[in-house]
Amino acid sequence: MKQLESVNDFVVRFATVNGSGSASANNLFAKAVFRMGVPVSPKNIFPSNIQGLPTWYEVRVNERGHVGRRGDVDMVVAINGQTMRQDYDGLVPGGYFVYDSSRPLPEDFRRDDVTAIGVPLTTICNEAFDNVRMRPLLKNIIYVGALAALLDMEFEVLADSLRKQFRKNPALAEPNIRALELGFSYARDHHAGACKLTVRRSDRVGDAVMMDGNSATALGAIFAGATVVGWYPITPSTSIIEAFGRFAEQFRTEDNTGRLKAAIVQAEDELAAIGIVIGASWNGARAFTATSGPGISLMSEFLGLAYFAEIPAVLIDVQRAGPSTGMPTRTQQSDLLTCAYASHGDTKHPLLFPCDPRECFEMTADAFDLAERLQTPVIVMSDLDLGMNDHYGPPLAWDENRQYDRGKVLNAAQLDALAARWGRYRDTDGDGICSRTYPGTHPDKGVYFTRGTSRDEYSAYSEDGDTYVRNMERLRLKWETVKRLLPLARIKMTNAEARLGVVFYGSTTPAAYEAIELLHRRGIAVNSMRIRAFPFQQEVLDFVLAHELVFVIEQNRDGQMRTLLINEGSLPAARLVPIASYDGLPVASRFLTRALEEALAERGVILPKTAPDQGGTR
Amino acid sequence: MKQLESVNDFVVRFATVNGSGSASANNLFAKAVFRMGVPVSPKNIFPSNIQGLPTWYEVRVNERGHVGRRGDVDMVVAINGQTMRQDYDGLVPGGYFVYDSSRPLPEDFRRDDVTAIGVPLTTICNEAFDNVRMRPLLKNIIYVGALAALLDMEFEVLADSLRKQFRKNPALAEPNIRALELGFSYARDHHAGACKLTVRRSDRVGDAVMMDGNSATALGAIFAGATVVGWYPITPSTSIIEAFGRFAEQFRTEDNTGRLKAAIVQAEDELAAIGIVIGASWNGARAFTATSGPGISLMSEFLGLAYFAEIPAVLIDVQRAGPSTGMPTRTQQSDLLTCAYASHGDTKHPLLFPCDPRECFEMTADAFDLAERLQTPVIVMSDLDLGMNDHYGPPLAWDENRQYDRGKVLNAAQLDALAARWGRYRDTDGDGICSRTYPGTHPDKGVYFTRGTSRDEYSAYSEDGDTYVRNMERLRLKWETVKRLLPLARIKMTNAEARLGVVFYGSTTPAAYEAIELLHRRGIAVNSMRIRAFPFQQEVLDFVLAHELVFVIEQNRDGQMRTLLINEGSLPAARLVPIASYDGLPVASRFLTRALEEALAERGVILPKTAPDQGGTR
Amino acid sequence: MTFFRPAFRHPELPPNAAGYLRQDYEGGISTLCAGCGHDSICNAIVQACFELALPPHRIVKMSGIGCSSKSPAYFLGKSHGFNSVHGRMPSIATGANMANRDLIYLGVSGDGDTASIGMGQFIHAVRRNLDMLYIVMNNGCYGLTKGQYSATADKGSKGKKGGVNELESIDLCELAIQLGAGFVARSFSGDKQQLVPLIKAGLSHRGMSFIDVISPCVTFNNNPESTKSYHWVREHSEATNTFDLVPFRRPITAEYADETVQEVVLHDNSVIHLHKHRDAPDITDRRQAIDNLEDHKAQGVILTGVLYANPDSADTHDILHTCERPLNSLTEADLCPGSPVLEAINAAHR
Amino acid sequence: MTFFRPAFRHPELPPNAAGYLRQDYEGGISTLCAGCGHDSICNAIVQACFELALPPHRIVKMSGIGCSSKSPAYFLGKSHGFNSVHGRMPSIATGANMANRDLIYLGVSGDGDTASIGMGQFIHAVRRNLDMLYIVMNNGCYGLTKGQYSATADKGSKGKKGGVNELESIDLCELAIQLGAGFVARSFSGDKQQLVPLIKAGLSHRGMSFIDVISPCVTFNNNPESTKSYHWVREHSEATNTFDLVPFRRPITAEYADETVQEVVLHDNSVIHLHKHRDAPDITDRRQAIDNLEDHKAQGVILTGVLYANPDSADTHDILHTCERPLNSLTEADLCPGSPVLEAINAAHR
């Protein structure tokens, strides 16, 4: 048997049960890899319940900085009896199977291409610790210790992390560190050299951080000055609001009074949540909500109101696998169409597509500027993978000189200075955007009536067809302004002659870049474009038109971004080849490589075979 | 001045106030034209309030059977002081202005290209009738009488209609007929020959009927065996339910008990309305709801559930002008995108596009068969014009031998006869559709659990990615089956060589055919396709591909059908030219003609000028 | 509706304490039916704001969809208004109030808008004791969609088309008291003497003030046992199969003394009995307030006036501990932690 | 949850009157947390249906979304089930019931599902007195989304994260009584002796039966003043900034006699007081029923048992005058008027 061998390039999967405290232990491991200077990417794959069901935590270690999911598993830490069989069978040839050897491995676990590594976790734990309630937690730490030894990791990095964690409670730190030691020394003593996967200290990490997208999003809202939140709990968006609440306590408490410079309203449902956002934005506060697919569906009527009455609103859609309740704890990018055209009638909404926590931060902050400048809802399209998993990436950055762009809002002095009659829906400078006022601004001037019904330039109710059309055409013009203000796509024209292009967006990004790099290394010329916003600027359309064949990679069945491109860009459909990965797991680079290969082969391009250079063989 | 001259070809507009009882008077006039054997088409243009605002009733008389709205007005009956100026100014040169001359026409009404015809309605009315409360109504009848005389109509046809109307209350018939006479004789005596527009008895009507689409839709549901209705009032869909209720009282009362063979539940909102439909359909009853745009938005979450859990549902969307509350008493075709892709995640729904009351009837009935066969929501896309206005068209027809297609539903005997294990979501014959059972069917067999979450073939909850994808791919396959079952488009290849095509659907149809006829008469070869369903069959795509330039006429801003064609058919966008009429009034053939001319001119095709042959000059 | 508004009304009224004239509180010309109770309520709102001498521009008026919800266009023309979507005014009001606690929030809704589609939002706005005055113009039907029963229609009542309503009637005041509103009252659109002071009290109360105003729909709330003239309209409708005649009506007024029962004959000759009770000490006791309501109901009498008042209830801002300064007045300096903080956060994620 | 179900349970129980064994009423293996009150309620449902000898396939079980709403998968495996969307079970149940009035409808929901997002649907299903048993598994929080307060959380209670709930608590039983439910009861998940008969009564009642069952969430309904062991979990969560440890718990049981007050200590050491009253004659009087509830509340005691019952209320079918035969059993012959009728209709439109 050829054992997998690799330094800083492999995938470990922890197979556990939820509610057993394993998540924090697994995180301890991932964080330790990171702190050894090696890029790492953990993916938590958890069920839609609270306790007792299978949960996996997949950690990719990759020196080269490929932190998308890779696909395939090189090593399993099999703690969950329920899934042991499937975890065992799923290992790649040459892989490692770490299990609790307090009970013998069942008879029929006899693959000869897998290295089984037993650690008697339960026995060690029970012998060492008397506190019955603490044991499950400490058992988790024991396997982390063992794993550290198997992978040649620096013990002190892990111990340090634990110490930091339990800073406030050294009494808890102590048994944890002991558990770590117990696991570490058992593995060192009994399995020295058994495992040829290694984590070795590196300097690749630089100033990178490990952060979940939802925290970054919450920070974006804090930094951008959001003060009103209307929300309703739903996985995977809830943690944005929780984080916003924590940060608000930290950074938004009034010094003198201890009161909060923010109002976080847990609404009765999503309709109310977006209503609160619209009411608050209308009244001059920066407001947002975060939700997921079902919430978007419920917000649809209100989004139409905000579009038509031209009220800013920021909405974060942390997408999960649909349709309907679908797989609520799995990821997908399948709300694009619904968000782009939410609500009946001729409506359209700008979308932003962050690809990592840094962009979650930036784009959320930008969304407030855009929404207020454009006086329309702006939707940030995150997803479960991006939002809930920790991501290795660049640190967040805030320009000290940045000023909030509050858009065209007239204050009392400006109203007094107006020469001509003011009209709420009168476009005076040709960008389709009119000026608004906040209630209470001026005793006599700038008052207007907001409604979802048709009205004239002066906000008077009107059923006149021409007035209606004039207004709708202005909104169409505004849509052109939208394009000018949105972030540009990231286009990489590595080869001006290339006839192939690849398009992707959001959390697909790292896996896509990895697959593209592989194509490059096989000599295939291909350019890439990461879309960052809808509607599309001319550059986006030009990219597609500049290539004979453009692969559009997305995590949905129906090719929703492709649809938007064809529609809004009037692009030739035949040229846009959909590549879909939508099983609810974060897209894997190996899957993409295969899918691209196949798609190319179908079109007569056969790639030279090269061995994949990552750990694993498939 | 050249007065308009025309027999059986002109447009009269009644300018009145709502709540004044004019609607029934105006209808009396339209019906009389119809009963004289002349095709006629009335359009009621009413405000979104109950009393006191301007209302117009536009009647097109057209011997050739063009019953779309024409555009331009040849004669105004100006009863509403509020809009008199605009009504006067809006007349085409050569037109006729009929007004209440009890008060003199204001000084500044002095167009020399308009024939003003004064009838002292108020004076006549007050002199003849003592009952103050009845006077407003009788005044309306007086102007109808006067109009009849001006247009040389047969008095007896109108008098007969009135007698029929007040059959049950001859005491009411009497003053009405007297009012009619008063108006008739006044005009005859004072304005003989003043008007050169004439209605002359014809035989063009045949077996046609005058019916509103909403009544026809209600009948379709009655004939198709709908028993459960969940609904919430909203203009312009309410009258479907009201009609269904009336018909149910008539045709669905149990002989022995007097109880209703239908349950019509006025729900608390649209979410509940569609929930009721889904619950009832799931439990084996044919159920439907009717709503308009805002209701569709609110139903979005539930539509996703029905798509994913595969539950039949019939929904009638009587579209009105959006976005948001928009112009609630104006017509539009602007909910296509929202309906086609309603709900988050990868969802799609079949749509049907009736073009006249007969199709409202047929397609509504078909929708029940389709929804049950396909186990998915089916949406009938009507609109305010089609639904609420009376339409001249072919009579409704029901095939006596027609059997309800209840789809794949297993009864107890079939369950007992099954050889293999039954799975609710197991496709055994490759059409993507699985068999279902009604609750309570069998003590031991065929039970299953319905959910909006992912599940396996046997309806067991599953978060397994492969299981999920298998199910989604089956749904994709089902989508192909959908195409096979939907009604085909009506394609008219009048000229196999023609390079131009015109595409339209729904209530746009009569105006579109009229415009096309005009193109033909000017020697332009153009073929046409009336789309009747989404998703599209190959024929639809082939039609587009067979023409160099295809005009897509629709009553929305954003070209939503065009979008669907480009998307779902991967059709070349540049070839599809949008022609939009979306000011809330039913599309006018003169507008279309102009728009097509302009679009052709832009592309270098200049049409020979020919005088329009309908009344009017613009 | 009135087409022509007299150019000078109430010329006798002097300016109020803040120097505003009564017309500073008026709005656009109503497009409701002649005689609609809603118009009377609008007048009462104008009067109340005038008497309270509120600066008009500090009032925010909000509504859902319906005849009633249109009415904000017909009063307080100098106030910002927001006519939102059907049944969702409470969430819009919540957001607006969160953004700026210094303005005065006046919400107007219908019984359909509140008790059907808006029930959830209504209950939860009450529950969080949002600082606003919430008026329901209650006509027991859906006016704007032509007369369907609403959830406040009396059980056993007969509607336009003769059908009998067999569903429980929802008493919004009782719900509001039960769910924690700080101020709850009921009145009749035609009783200006009672209504104006109630609106003033509601506007002055901090927390949720709820007023249910019985407001007859002249057009749809009729039953077949109606006066002769009414018959005639119905027969016309039946014969022509259209509902296109709305006779002009006068608003119904009812002014009566405390502790008396007033019989009010509605447009369709149906009768309701109103009872005005003198302020009792027990209105600050929730259970007593509900008992009062129920006692009168049992006697077939509608109790009007202040039904419940709790001057000390905590409003949403109290509950959420938001700062006293309006959130919409805070600036970058107040809100943005700045880049050094971000640096520290980055560091904590390494 | 239990991973391994004993193959033979209750071997002592003989078949019921209809010949079914108790296991004929059981469902799939629960995936709820060990000790969750919801599981106890599921057991009580199984027991009640067994004792009533209902044919399992004639029962329809429906729910919304939440831990509670998952539970229909864990009982009545031979019944059709419908796990719909969040808060909308009442409308699904309404439609299902309209389609076939001959089946038995059992709806299960959570306090979030019913009192927040579902409030409107709940109220209106009650108002139309839909013939079903509606059980709320009431844990005062959102279990499935990890412990936010729900609208039934007691005012002043402390949650997982230490924050105090300052919002009014909604009493669903009081609402149900007020809005016209025919049968209203309250119980405790751990009190099988009381709960099983209540469920039986609710299933037997025609019209809306509503049972609010207090059902402790072992995982999220905890407050910081809890036992030592609990402290420990909290500290772990705080330290690791994850909420990933759910200790195994036993369900809490509480069996106590009529007319006594039972103190129940919840998992977090907080205490509730339950009071069981012997059936009183006044439970058929709405106002008396509400008074009873409120009286006990004022004493800090939760009244359990049947709170209100009106055996003669008209259900939705009565109100709508639908025929006795299930609508889903009617055929073309019953429903389609046929082409001659259509001909006549055409003629009337000429």
Ligand SMILES: Cc1ncc(C[n+]2csc(CCOP(=O)(O)OP(=O)(O)O)c2C)c(N)n1
């Ligand atoms: C989502 C939605 N559903 C339905 C409607 C149609 N609609 C407009 S007003 C109204 C009812 C209004 O009743 P109420 O609130 O009692 O007001 P009223 O007209 O009686 O004053 C309805 C159902 C709508 N505008 N939006």
Ligand SMILES: Cc1ncc(C[n+]2csc(CCOP(=O)(O)OP(=O)(O)O)c2C)c(N)n1
């Ligand atoms: C439309 C929608 N919004 C939010 C959610 C997320 N969600 C799932 S369960 C739940 C709350 C459940 O609380 P409850 O009904 O009390 O049930 P419990 O878990 O406490 O038994 C929420 C908010 C959802 N599934 N759908």
Ligand code: SF4
């Ligand atoms: S329909 Fe009724 S509620 Fe609406 S404006 Fe007319 S009278 Fe008022």
Ligand code: SF4
């Ligand atoms: S989280 Fe609470 S409600 Fe949900 S299963 Fe666990 S104990 Fe029960």
Ligand SMILES: [Mg+2]
């Ligand atoms: Mg009303």
Ligand SMILES: [Mg+2]
């Ligand atoms: Mg709960």
